[in-house]
Amino acid sequence: MKIELCIFNLDGVIVDTAHLHYLTWKELATKFDFELSPILYEKIKGLGRIETLRQIMAWAKISKDEKEIESIAKLKNDHYVQMIQMLHPTEIRPGVKSFLSELKKLYIKTALSSASKNAKTILSKLELLQQYDTIVDGDQIEHCIPDPEIYLKCSQNLNITPSNTVVFEDSVNGINAAKSAGFYTIGIGKTGALSIADAVIPNFRGFNFKEMLNLLKFNLASTN
Numbered sequence: 001m002k003i004e005l006c007i008f009n010l011d012g013v014i015v016d017t018a019h020l021h022y023l024t025w026k027e028l029a030t031k032f033d034f035e036l037s038p039i040l041y042e043k044i045k046g047l048g049r050i051e052t053l054r055q056i057m058a059w060a061k062i063s064k065d066e067k068e069i070e071s072i073a074k075l076k077n078d079h080y081v082q083m084i085q086m087l088h089p090t091e092i093r094p095g096v097k098s099f100l101s102e103l104k105k106l107y108i109k110t111a112l113s114s115a116s117k118n119a120k121t122i123l124s125k126l127e128l129l130q131q132y133d134t135i136v137d138g139d140q141i142e143h144c145i146p147d148p149e150i151y152l153k154c155s156q157n158l159n160i161t162p163s164n165t166v167v168f169e170d171s172v173n174g175i176n177a178a179k180s181a182g183f184y185t186i187g188i189g190k191t192g193a194l195s196i197a198d199a200v201i202p203n204f205r206g207f208n209f210k211e212m213l214n215l216l217k218f219n220l221a222s223t224n
């Protein structure tokens, strides 16, 4: 196993914004008289803005024309953008920065992948905009997760194949998308649904490159 690139998802991996997305989607869903439970949200976690809204509307059995869909999505985004204004570098999740610096020292490339169109704003607030070798966000992809385009763009930008790349993701949708294109995957969060990944860690606290390789080798050997 030769790992040359690590791709990091943003919301819920680098910073706890996945929770803010959930809260704003949940509030929006109440306008459709629909209760968006955390369990249901897991099914749409990681999808793009419009795709997420369409799924919530389908569950709520609501139909709207394209113009209305765009303006409802904008409402949700306006609320979310207000919430991320107060983000600060201290909110970067524990262990992220030291793992990134270790990768840099080892000449392992790093990428940031996020279906969010707010990714660059968040990275700038966290002072992480210059920390990755490439960034692919919601403005640069045509096909959203479950399509693996977002990860493939990261690896193509750096000329590294999926079989030499690890993707860190907190959503089942993201893990499935990355796996479908042949990337190694590490879930960030609780096991359970994330167990479809090659390995799962709760967060990056104390995590390092050697531990990553050992985890992947051990888990892959026991599944083969």
Ligand code: G1P
Residues within 6 Å of the ligand: 011, 021, 025, 045, 046, 047, 048, 049, 052, 077, 114, 115, 116, 117, 118, 119, 138
């Ligand atoms: C979009 C979605 C959000 C999703 C996120 C990916 O972000 O709204 O639910 O989880 O992508 O992390 P947005 O472009 O609205 O910031």
